[in-house]
Amino acid sequence: xxxxxxxxxxxxxxxxxLVLSACSGGSGGGGTGGDAASGSESKSDxxxxxxxxxxxEKVVVDFWVNQFEESTSAWFKKWVEEFNKxxxxxxxxxxxxxxxxxxxxxxAAQAAGKAPQVYTRDYGKIVPAAMQGQFMPLDxxxxxxxxxxxxxNVEQFVLYKDKHYAYPMLVEPSAVLYYRKDLxxxxxxxxxxxxxxxxxxxxxxxxxxxxxxxxxxxxSNAVEFSWTTWGLQMNSGHQAISxxxxxxxLDAHYESLIAFYKRLYDEKVAPAQxxxxxxxxxxxxxxxxxxxxxGSWGIGxxxxxxxxxxxxxxxxxxxxxxxxxxxxxxxxxxxxxxMDGKAKNPKEAGEFISWFLxxxxxxxxxxxxxxxxxxxxxxxxxxxxxxxxxxxxxDEVRKMIAEKIVPYSLAEPTYDWAISFxxxxxxxxxxxxxxxxxxxxQAEKEINEFIAKxxxxxxxx
Amino acid sequence: MKNKKRYNNGTAYLMLSPVVIMLSIFVVIPLxxxxxxxxxxxxxxxxxxxVGFRNFYLVLTDDRFYTSIGVGLKFVLLVVPVQLVLAFLFxxxxxxxxxxxxxxxxxxxxxxxxxxxxxxxxIFQIIYNFDGGVLxxxxxxxxxxxxxxxxxxxxxxxxxAIPAIWLGFGITALIMLAGLLDIPxxxxxxxxxxxxxxxxxxxxxxxxxxxxxxxxxxxxGFVGAIQQLELPLFLTNGGPSDATLLPNFYIFEHFxxxxxxxxxxxxxxxxxxxxxxxxxxIFRVINSEKAIDx
Numbered sequence: 001x002x003x004x005x006x007x008x009x010x011x012x013x014x015x016x017x018l019v020l021s022a023c024s025g026g027s028g029g030g031g032t033g034g035d036a037a038s039g040s041e042s043k044s045d046x047x048x049x050x051x052x053x054x055x056x057e058k059v060v061v062d063f064w065v066n067q068f069e070e071s072t073s074a075w076f077k078k079w080v081e082e083f084n085k086x087x088x089x090x091x092x093x094x095x096x097x098x099x100x101x102x103x104x105x106x107x108a109a110q111a112a113g114k115a116p117q118v119y120t121r122d123y124g125k126i127v128p129a130a131m132q133g134q135f136m137p138l139d140x141x142x143x144x145x146x147x148x149x150x151x152x153n154v155e156q157f158v159l160y161k162d163k164h165y166a167y168p169m170l171v172e173p174s175a176v177l178y179y180r181k182d183l184x185x186x187x188x189x190x191x192x193x194x195x196x197x198x199x200x201x202x203x204x205x206x207x208x209x210x211x212x213x214x215x216x217x218x219x220s221n222a223v224e225f226s227w228t229t230w231g232l233q234m235n236s237g238h239q240a241i242s243x244x245x246x247x248x249x250l251d252a253h254y255e256s257l258i259a260f261y262k263r264l265y266d267e268k269v270a271p272a273q274x275x276x277x278x279x280x281x282x283x284x285x286x287x288x289x290x291x292x293x294x295g296s297w298g299i300g301x302x303x304x305x306x307x308x309x310x311x312x313x314x315x316x317x318x319x320x321x322x323x324x325x326x327x328x329x330x331x332x333x334x335x336x337x338x339m340d341g342k343a344k345n346p347k348e349a350g351e352f353i354s355w356f357l358x359x360x361x362x363x364x365x366x367x368x369x370x371x372x373x374x375x376x377x378x379x380x381x382x383x384x385x386x387x388x389x390x391x392x393x394x395d396e397v398r399k400m401i402a403e404k405i406v407p408y409s410l411a412e413p414t415y416d417w418a419i420s421f422x423x424x425x426x427x428x429x430x431x432x433x434x435x436x437x438x439x440x441x442q443a444e445k446e447i448n449e450f451i452a453k454x455x456x457x458x459x460x461x
Numbered sequence: 462m463k464n465k466k467r468y469n470n471g472t473a474y475l476m477l478s479p480v481v482i483m484l485s486i487f488v489v490i491p492l493x494x495x496x497x498x499x500x501x502x503x504x505x506x507x508x509x510x511x512v513g514f515r516n517f518y519l520v521l522t523d524d525r526f527y528t529s530i531g532v533g534l535k536f537v538l539l540v541v542p543v544q545l546v547l548a549f550l551f552x553x554x555x556x557x558x559x560x561x562x563x564x565x566x567x568x569x570x571x572x573x574x575x576x577x578x579x580x581x582x583x584i585f586q587i588i589y590n591f592d593g594g595v596l597x598x599x600x601x602x603x604x605x606x607x608x609x610x611x612x613x614x615x616x617x618x619x620x621x622a623i624p625a626i627w628l629g630f631g632i633t634a635l636i637m638l639a640g641l642l643d644i645p646x647x648x649x650x651x652x653x654x655x656x657x658x659x660x661x662x663x664x665x666x667x668x669x670x671x672x673x674x675x676x677x678x679x680x681x682g683f684v685g686a687i688q689q690l691e692l693p694l695f696l697t698n699g700g701p702s703d704a705t706l707l708p709n710f711y712i713f714e715h716f717x718x719x720x721x722x723x724x725x726x727x728x729x730x731x732x733x734x735x736x737x738x739x740x741x742x743i744f745r746v747i748n749s750e751k752a753i754d755x
Binding site for chain 1: 608716
């Protein structure tokens with residue numbers, strides 16, 4: 001009896017082991033199973049490409065987009081559906097990914113070899129990633145004519161070694177000053193004359209801070225300081241590193257920029273702990289702050305979600321050290337579609353990108369309409385169509401941003417994020433108590449170390 | 462006799478095999494693979510390039526790596542002792558309770574353990590909110606000025622320690638209670654007969670007999686606290702000025718931002734070495750012993 005049960009046990013153990021090892025085999029090659037499936041899929045792809053009397057199976061193109069405003073998500077859904085309806089052989093699968101989950105979700109997908117074939121990417125990250133082969137150049141898969149429609153300065157954002165690594169969707173200035181006209185009046189300030197210099201901004205902010213309302217919403221942590229100040233950094237006429245990427249180039253202007261942010265927090269113009277993130281206008285919309293520095297997208301959010309305060313909202317360029325509005329105070333950021341470096345169906349993905357972003361201008365006009373004309377088209381034909389739109393024509397905010405901010409805004413820097421982050425951290429340290437000179441010296445040291453360690457001068461595109 | 466022995470060995474190997482196979486698949490092989498790719502410039506898109514010890518050099522010359530370990534150790538000092546003392550006191554209270562009351566309390570105290578770190582982070586986000594947060598509302602009612610709990614360098618780590626203690630308190634207290642209940646009642650009776658005071662009983666009976674449990678809780682508490690990721694990720698993003706840059710968050714940040722994975726993997730391996738050695742030191746210094754009555 002005892003022996004019997006021992007045997008039974010043995011059998012059980014062996015059984016378990018077998019099952020386990022079978023499982024593990026399965027997981028290593030979710031591999032094998034998955035490949036078999038995708039093998040048949042790609043076979044039928046090949047069939048579809050080669051012959052037209054192809055089987056009904058569609059080529060699937062995964063498409064991830066960042067979660068922007070709700071209106072934008074709805075626009076993506078609407079037009080992806082339209083594309084799928086009009087393209088029998090391709091099925092685009094849309095996934096909307098929240099911004100704070102994007103990086104980890106994408107890294108996990110890349111590590112598993114399951115990155116989406118097409119996705120949204122901001123301009124600043126295109127060149128560094130293209131250098132690492134993460135994106136596929138689009139030129140081979142799209143009609144070359146689509147590039148001619150782009151404004152030449154925007155085309156530069158997506159070019160690396162004479163190849164296009166993305167197709168631009170929109171551009172938007174990263175910093176615009178929003179203010180409440182009624183609160184200006186109540187505080188004895190002139191609503192028709194918003195602050196133009198840093199000193200005026202701080203002064204106005206102090207006067208506006210009362211009755212539970214804070215003076216100013218602005219960037220509030222190292223990450224936000226790193227990218228939202230790009231425009232003001234270049235107000236001095238140069239980037240944070242030298243032209244040839246061989247060393248840090250942080251002069252007195254950069255120190256005064258740190259001192260400016262330190263003053264904003266030391267003098268309590270901005271709440272010590274931000275009420276929400278930089279790109280969100282909720283605090284301003286809910287009347288908790290009197291002024292807000294935010295991207296041009298902010299007006300779109302106000303028009304969609306906070307209609308009641310609109311009559312009292314004024315919009316002006318971001319103040320600069322000397323009030324000179326022709327020097328940059330913002331960067332032209334924005335979003336584009338890229339094709340993954342390992343995309344399985346580049347032909348179909350290219351067809352999708354051209355149809356969506358570079359095809360019928362109406363698709364993009366619809367986008368700019370849903371975002372309340374708070375962003376700007378990179379394409380001449382779309383711009384013309386928008387300019388013909390009566391609603392856009394009568395839009396004073398759009399006109400002001402288009403005339404007073406966009407022409408003086410610069411492209412986002414293409415150097416590594418680590419460099420921007422070193423300067424953003426310097427601003428944060430100064431707010432925590434370090435002197436601006438010390439904070440700047442440390443940032444300079446960090447940037448120079450990064451350049452030396454990575455032999456960065458040789459990597460300038 | 463001989464035969465039987467061999468037969469037993471075979472069974473033992475068979476019994477062990479599931480564990481060995483699982484460990485190899487999920488621990489040993491990935492670890493070896495990680496060590497291998499830590500010597501490469503490795504991205505998901507290009508062929509790996511062998512770079513020798515360069516990734517380790519990059520990590521070891523990065524001030525933020527040391528900052529993160531320093532912050533991690535400080536965080537452990539804030540979390541673990543408080544957690545152990547609170548759990549010890551709490552376990553005593555529960556032991557003295559009636560059956561029904563104690564089972565109710567035990568269930569309630571366990572709830573934070575099954576709440577995920579992310580939910581906790583959101584709860585404490587609301588508590589620490591600057592404008593309209595519960596904490597600022599309370600101190601405001603006493604006439605104090607609002608405090609930026611998550612942006613002031615001096616207090617932010619305490620701000621993270623409180624949810625961490627809250628999260629780990631339940632399981633710590635329950636394990637401590639199990640240890641307490643394991644101590645035979647007769648020891649205390651004997652001590653009472655000899656006229657020992659409550660404090661003497663605690664120092665001469667309870668604490669020595671809880672030593673093994675305490676060492677276990679110390680090591681797991683240490684490893685758990687220093688590896689905290691969700692709280693800095695969702696509450697502070699490692700800031701302000703790296704004041705909450707816990708080691709795992711440092712690694713995660715590199716994973717998220719870097720185009721090449723070498724730095725991330727090298728940092729993770731080095732952290733593994735650091736954690737392993739500190740745990741070994743704890744075991745060494747506080748020798749775990751067998752209970753006296755065995």
